[in-house]
Amino acid sequence: MSNAIQTAGSVAPSHEGPRAWLRRFVSGDEVAxxxxxxxxxxxxxITGLLVLQLWTNSRLxxxxxGWHFFFMQTWDPVxxxxxxxxxxxxxxxxxxxxxxxxxxxxxxxxxxxAELAPRKISDxxxxxxxxxxxxxxxxxxxxxxxxxxxxxxxxxxPFLKRTMGFLPIFQGPAYGIGLLTGGLVLAIMIVPFIxxxxxxxxxxxxxxxxxAAMSLGATRWEATWHVVxxxxxxGIFGSIFLAMARALGETMAVTMVIGNDPRIAASLFSPGYxxxxxxxxxxxxxxYPLYIxxxxxxxxxxxxxxxxxxxxxxxLILATEQRGVAHS
Amino acid sequence: xxxxxxxxxxxxxxxxxxxxxxxxAVLINAAGSTFGYPIYSKWFSEYHKLHPNVQINYASIGSxxxxxxxxxxxxxWGASDGPMTDQQLSAAGFTILHFPTVLGxxxxxYNIPGVNAELKFTPKALxxxxxxxxxxxxxxEIASANPGVNLPATDIVVIxxxxxxxxxxxxxxxxxxxxxxxxxxxxTSTSVRWPVGLGGKGSEGVTGLVKQTPGAIGYVExxxxxxxxxxxxxxxxxxxxxxxxxxxSVSAAAAGAAxxxxxxxxxxxxxxxxxxxxxxxSFTWFLIPAKISDAAKRQATKxxxxxxxxxxxxxxxxxxxxxxxxxxxxxxxxxxxxxx
Amino acid sequence: MSVRLVWRKxxxxxxxxxxxxxxxxxxxVLGVILGYLAWHGxxxxxxxxxxxxxAPVGEAGGGMANAIVGSAKLLxxxxxxxxxxxxxxxxxxxxxxxxxxxxxxxxxxxxxxGVPSIVIGIFAYAVVVVPxxxxxxxxxxxxxxxxxxxxxxxxxxxxLRAVPSSLREAAMAxxxxxxxxxxxVVIPAALQGIIGGIMLDLARVAGETAPLLFxxxxxxxxxPGWNQPTASLPVLIYTYxxxxxxDWHRQAWAAGLVLLALVLAAxxxxxxxxxxxxxxxxx
Numbered sequence: 001m002s003n004a005i006q007t008a009g010s011v012a013p014s015h016e017g018p019r020a021w022l023r024r025f026v027s028g029d030e031v032a033x034x035x036x037x038x039x040x041x042x043x044x045x046i047t048g049l050l051v052l053q054l055w056t057n058s059r060l061x062x063x064x065x066g067w068h069f070f071f072m073q074t075w076d077p078v079x080x081x082x083x084x085x086x087x088x089x090x091x092x093x094x095x096x097x098x099x100x101x102x103x104x105x106x107x108x109x110x111x112x113x114a115e116l117a118p119r120k121i122s123d124x125x126x127x128x129x130x131x132x133x134x135x136x137x138x139x140x141x142x143x144x145x146x147x148x149x150x151x152x153x154x155x156x157x158p159f160l161k162r163t164m165g166f167l168p169i170f171q172g173p174a175y176g177i178g179l180l181t182g183g184l185v186l187a188i189m190i191v192p193f194i195x196x197x198x199x200x201x202x203x204x205x206x207x208x209x210x211x212a213a214m215s216l217g218a219t220r221w222e223a224t225w226h227v228v229x230x231x232x233x234x235g236i237f238g239s240i241f242l243a244m245a246r247a248l249g250e251t252m253a254v255t256m257v258i259g260n261d262p263r264i265a266a267s268l269f270s271p272g273y274x275x276x277x278x279x280x281x282x283x284x285x286x287x288y289p290l291y292i293x294x295x296x297x298x299x300x301x302x303x304x305x306x307x308x309x310x311x312x313x314x315x316l317i318l319a320t321e322q323r324g325v326a327h328s
Numbered sequence: 329x330x331x332x333x334x335x336x337x338x339x340x341x342x343x344x345x346x347x348x349x350x351x352x353a354v355l356i357n358a359a360g361s362t363f364g365y366p367i368y369s370k371w372f373s374e375y376h377k378l379h380p381n382v383q384i385n386y387a388s389i390g391s392x393x394x395x396x397x398x399x400x401x402x403x404x405w406g407a408s409d410g411p412m413t414d415q416q417l418s419a420a421g422f423t424i425l426h427f428p429t430v431l432g433x434x435x436x437x438y439n440i441p442g443v444n445a446e447l448k449f450t451p452k453a454l455x456x457x458x459x460x461x462x463x464x465x466x467x468x469e470i471a472s473a474n475p476g477v478n479l480p481a482t483d484i485v486v487i488x489x490x491x492x493x494x495x496x497x498x499x500x501x502x503x504x505x506x507x508x509x510x511x512x513x514x515x516t517s518t519s520v521r522w523p524v525g526l527g528g529k530g531s532e533g534v535t536g537l538v539k540q541t542p543g544a545i546g547y548v549e550x551x552x553x554x555x556x557x558x559x560x561x562x563x564x565x566x567x568x569x570x571x572x573x574x575x576x577s578v579s580a581a582a583a584g585a586a587x588x589x590x591x592x593x594x595x596x597x598x599x600x601x602x603x604x605x606x607x608x609x610s611f612t613w614f615l616i617p618a619k620i621s622d623a624a625k626r627q628a629t630k631x632x633x634x635x636x637x638x639x640x641x642x643x644x645x646x647x648x649x650x651x652x653x654x655x656x657x658x659x660x661x662x663x664x665x666x667x668x
Numbered sequence: 669m670s671v672r673l674v675w676r677k678x679x680x681x682x683x684x685x686x687x688x689x690x691x692x693x694x695x696x697v698l699g700v701i702l703g704y705l706a707w708h709g710x711x712x713x714x715x716x717x718x719x720x721x722x723a724p725v726g727e728a729g730g731g732m733a734n735a736i737v738g739s740a741k742l743l744x745x746x747x748x749x750x751x752x753x754x755x756x757x758x759x760x761x762x763x764x765x766x767x768x769x770x771x772x773x774x775x776x777x778x779x780x781x782g783v784p785s786i787v788i789g790i791f792a793y794a795v796v797v798v799p800x801x802x803x804x805x806x807x808x809x810x811x812x813x814x815x816x817x818x819x820x821x822x823x824x825x826x827x828l829r830a831v832p833s834s835l836r837e838a839a840m841a842x843x844x845x846x847x848x849x850x851x852x853v854v855i856p857a858a859l860q861g862i863i864g865g866i867m868l869d870l871a872r873v874a875g876e877t878a879p880l881l882f883x884x885x886x887x888x889x890x891x892p893g894w895n896q897p898t899a900s901l902p903v904l905i906y907t908y909x910x911x912x913x914x915d916w917h918r919q920a921w922a923a924g925l926v927l928l929a930l931v932l933a934a935x936x937x938x939x940x941x942x943x944x945x946x947x948x949x950x951x
Contacts, residue, residue, distance in 0.1 A: 024845075027845040027847075028845055028847045028848065029845050029846045029847050031847070032764070032846070032847035032850070032851075033760075033764045033847075035756065036756045036757065036759045036760035036763070036764055037760055037764065037769075039752065039753050039756035039757050039760065040756070040757040040760040040761065040765070040769075040773045041773075042753050042757075043753065043757055043773055043776050043777055043780065043817060043821070044772060044773060044776050046780065046814060046817070047776040047779055047780050049791075049795070050780070050783065050787075050788075050791050053790075053791055053794055053795075054787070057794075074521065075521060076520070076521035077517050077518075077519050077520065077521070078514065078515035078516070078517045078520050078521065079515065079521075081521075104690070105690050105693060105694065106690075106694070107690075108686055108687040108689070108690025108691070109687065109690040109691040109693070109694040109695075111687045111690075112684075112687035112688050112690060112691040113691055115687075116684060116687065116688065117691070125691065125695055126864075127935065128695060128698050129694055129695065129698065130864075130867060130868045130871055130935065131698060131702075131871065131928055131931060131932060131935075132694075132697065132698050132701070133868055133871040133872045133875075134871035134872065134874050134875050134927065134928055134931040135701055135875060135924070135928065136875035136876070136877060136902050136905050136906070136924060136927065137875065137876075137877075138877060138902075138905060138906050138909050138910075139701070139705070139905070139909075139921075139924050140701075141529070141533075142532070142909065143700075143701060143704060145532070145533065145536035145537070145540075146536065147700070147704075149536070149537075149540055150540055153540070175485070175526065175541055176540065176541075177526055177537065177541075188697055191694055191697075192694075192868070193819075193868070195694055196864065196865075196868050197822070197823060197826065197865065197868075200823075200826075200827065200861045200864055200865070201826055201827075201830060203861075204827070204830040204831075204861065205830075206832060219676055219677060219679070219680035220680055220684060221679060221680040221683045221684055222676065222680070225683070234826070234829065235826040235829075235830065238822050238825075238826055239822075241778050241781075241822075242778075242781055242818065242819060242822055244782075245778050245779075245781035245782035245818070246781060246782070248782045248784075249781070249782045249783055249784040249785065249787075250784070251784055251785065251786060251878060252529075252877070252878070255490060255491075255529045255533075256528075256529050256533055259526040259527060260490030260526070260527025260528070260529065261522070261525070261526060261527055262521075271526050271527070273527075275784075276784035276786070277490075279784060279786055279787065280491075280784065280786045280878060281490050281491040281492060281519070281529065282491070282492045282518075282519050283392075283492075283786060283790070284389055284390030284391075284392050284393040284492065284881070285390050285391055285392035285393075285491070285492025285493060285518040285519065286392050286492065286518075286519075287392055287395070287413070287416065287517075287518070288415070288416075296790075299783075299784065299787045299790075302782070302783070302784060302787075303779060303782070303783065306778070306779050306782035306783075307775075307779060310775065310778050310779065310782075357803070357885070357897060359885070362907070362910065365907060365911065366724070366725050366911055366912070366913065366916075369722075369724050369725075369888060370724035370725065370726075372888060373723070373724045373888065374724075376889075383888075383889055384888075385885075385886070385887050385888050385889065385897060386886065386888060387803075387881070387885045387886035387897070387903075388886070388907050389881050389882065389885075393881075393882070400798065401801055402797060402798070402801055402802070402803065530910045531910065531912060532909070532910065549912070551912050552912035554912075555912045555913050555914065556912065556914065646726065647725060647726065647913075648912070
């Protein structure tokens with residue numbers, strides 16, 4: 001906490017005296033600062049408490065398997081072997097698939113809604129898209145079984161096999177169940193987050209930005225893609241972060257369509273398993289302490305994975321921004 | 329922000345709703361088995377009609393959850409599809425009684441294009457399929473039990489439950505009893521390391537996958553198969569008879585096992601003796617503390633259990649559960665007196 | 669007219685067309701889901717649905733009034749807990765934040781958003797239910813409230829940042845202190861967007877089952893007060909959807925439809941109140 005106040009204090013010029021601080025305090029600025037700081041700190045506190053809970057409740061498993069937990073491929077509750085690797089793999093792959101599908105789709109829809117559609121229609125559509133976020137994930141799962149799996153097995157997977165079957169990721173028997181289907185269902189679930197926030201952010205980009213670009217002879221698309229979108233970059237990335245995190249933690253819908261098989265295979269057609277799914281599947285029936293601890297440790301691993309992926313994504317953004325600066 | 333009229337109305341409604349007084353004298357919370365939820369909610373609702381002062385509330389959070397909540401004193405009763413282990417009982421720190429409530433069976437079902445016959449499965453065939461040893465539908469292990477059925481030479485796609493469940497417990501318990509290899513390699517549990525196959529979440533997940541995948545085989549509870557009219561196969565019992573799972577044949581398995589029923593009812597009845605016994609059957613249990621300090625709750629618990637064993641059993645068949653056989657009911661009635 | 673210009677015009681048309689296709693797909697998915705829900709559940713919605721308690725399987729005339737009220741109560745608790753934290757943290761990040769502390773807060777927010785909902789449920793169970801030996805509306809609302817924080821923070825921060833700096837500078841030039849500027853100029857300017865974000869947020873948590881199982885528990889009857897187990901729509905949908913009965917399956921679809929309708933209603937009411945306020949302000 002002391003660290004926090006110190007950091008916060010460093011916003012003010014360091015040479016000012018206590019008197020200036022008091023003046024700002026009386027005017028309310030410093031009060032507002034401290035109040036909002038306290039609320040922001042509760043987020044750190046909750047996250048910290050959560051990690052602490054995960055840490056203490058996974059002690060048995062951590063002591064028993066140590067670092068092997070990350071590299072073991074076996075998950076066997078009967079003979080008490082617990083390894084996280086296949087779940088890590090499945091989580092990363094489905095999330096990447098989901099982002100590859102949902103980012104272009106969501107961004108495209110957001111651009112259409114913000115730049116092309118009349119405002120009234122855009123509002124109604126955006127609101128409908130928000131509703132998608134309210135569909136309980138068990139319903140997404142049921143729809144996945146009854147609609148998406150047959151579609152994947154009969155149409156999409158044979159098509160991918162025919163056209164891109166030379167790639168190892170599109171080989172093997174097509175059951176319609178597997179990593180690709182899991183990623184697709186996830187993509188549908190996270191699109192609303194990307195569309196909703198990106199659209200709002202695009203809408204608040206000042207009109208002059210577009211008009212200036214177009215008066216210089218840019219086409220509408222060029223004005224949008226080279227001026228408006230970069231202007232709204234921060235918010236768009238923010239929405240993608242939200243979507244990615246959501247994809248990492250989603251359970252019910254994914255587990256209905258992914259095949260739930262803790263094995264590592266190169267093909268996207270093969271069944272897989274995600275961390276969140278195995279926790280949701282096995283937690284309520286886990287019977288002995290080591291088993292429960294191993295599941296909690298998986299929760300901890302997911303947390304670490306989110307941590308790392310978020311860090312990588314941020315670095316990527318930083319790098320593109322640096323390049324953008326060098327460019328101009 | 330000023331409270332406008334709308335806000336005031338919303339607030340008032342919430343306060344009224346929030347402040348409504350509980351009218352019942354006895355409130356019992358129970359949690360656990362998802363399998364038992366339908367009949368338990370039926371029983372509690374019927375019992376509440378007869379005794380308006382007793383409200384028994386139930387949440388289906390899973391058998392493991394039921395055991396955990398009972399031992400951490402957050403609920404009054406637990407409910408589980410598998411009996412508690414010795415280790416769990418000693419860890420609880422207080423005496424817990426098992427009361428079988430109804431029975432369930434688990435049966436294999438399949439989707440083989442061109443085959444409409446009701447297949448017969450030997451225990452060896454089922455174990456072989458789920459171990460990944462029997463991989464084609466025309467394997468002699470299956471074909472020899474089904475003369476006259478034209479089985480194709482297609483691959484078998486094995487489907488199992490992915491969520492921890494009592495259904496998987498019963499299924500693997502049966503396979504462990506009939507196959508030494510299964511017992512040593514896979515074992516009995518609510519979740520196991522499956523040698524082959526795809527996992528579906530929940531009964532509808534398994535049913536959905538089997539229905540959609542040509543050549544698939546899966547397993548599902550009797551209650552699910554009956555209410556969704558899913559055709560399924562017969563299984564050979566230890567007497568050598570191929571038995572179709574029905575409410576009667578599952579109850580018969582319990583009767584077959586009743587002769588050497590342990591005093592605490594913690595018993596597996598898979599592969600039970602008796603010509604008409606369906607071999608993949610099991611009890612499901614209420615878990616009730618032997619000592620209930622609140623006199624009103626204790627009284628209500630005992631009265632409810634008595635009602636459940638008499639009138640309550642009559643509701644079972646209507647919901648596609650198998651009722652308890654008479655000898656088990658008699659033995660349980662004696663046990664109610666142990667609740668102090 | 670150069671080849672390059674033709675090319676650029678073609679790219680323009682194709683890309684704009686593609687964004688339209690994207691929008692069509694996204695909205696189409698919603699159409700499919702709503703259609704499917706309405707097809708499977710629409711017939712089962714009647715007045716009983718909103719006034720009666722759930723009936724056991726096989727009995728006609730049951731409803732889910734207690735689950736509807738339970739869900740509403742849970743969302744009230746969640747909002748009271750999650751929105752202030754989310755909003756004020758967003759204000760902090762956008763207006764006051766120091767570089768490093770803000771970085772940590774943002775990072776923590778994203779991490780929180782990635783925690784599977786069942787883990788949030790276990791957490792709320794450990795810190796609220798276990799110490800009090802009691803499942804309750806409060807515990808469930810707490811779990812949902814935690815889940816609301818990340819989106820509330822993100823949307824508040826993004827929309828506050830998007831307010832043009834000219835507006836801020838104008839207010840400051842008139843002698844307003846910083847917090848006055850934020851409270852009276854910046855936040856009202858960003859309010860539309862923030863409310864949109866919060867509605868999305870509410871929609872998201874309204875459909876969550878996993879955090880409620882071990883916190884709000886379930887209730888077959890009415891839940892008195894805030895300190896008792898309560899029924900909720902997602903838990904009801906979940907238990908009905910995984911049950912073996914066709915009767916309950918249809919009720920699960922219907923409940924899904926009701927849940928969407930409720931979110932829709934909450935959304936419309938908020939937007940109407942907001943626009944009325946905006947109109948009053950303008951007059």
